[in-house]
Amino acid sequence: MKKIITRIVITLLVSTSTSLATSVVVPKTTDAAAIVWIAPRHGKKYHYNKHCWGLTRAHHHIKQISLTKAKATGYTLCRIEKR
Numbered sequence: 001m002k003k004i005i006t007r008i009v010i011t012l013l014v015s016t017s018t019s020l021a022t023s024v025v026v027p028k029t030t031d032a033a034a035i036v037w038i039a040p041r042h043g044k045k046y047h048y049n050k051h052c053w054g055l056t057r058a059h060h061h062i063k064q065i066s067l068t069k070a071k072a073t074g075y076t077l078c079r080i081e082k083r
């Protein structure tokens with residue numbers, strides 16, 4: 001009896017994880033909600049990638065702000081990430 005229950009549980013787990021995997025939808029990040037990185041002491045560029053080499057020069061002087069605010073402050077997307 002115990003074996004049957006274990007089998008049912010495994011089947012349930014497998015089917016659950018499978019349906020979860022297929023139903024996971026990556027939410028589209030809207031511009032308004034996006035968070036970007038800036039280096040206030042190093043120009044007027046914003047970066048989506050914290051590890052972008054455009055930010056490495058700034059080291060610890062990087063700051064995380066919303067994309068909306070970055071644009072409003074006059075920041076433009078770093079040319080490395082511009083595609």
Ligand SMILES: [Zn+2]
Nearest residue numbers: 047052054078
């Ligand atoms: Zn960048």
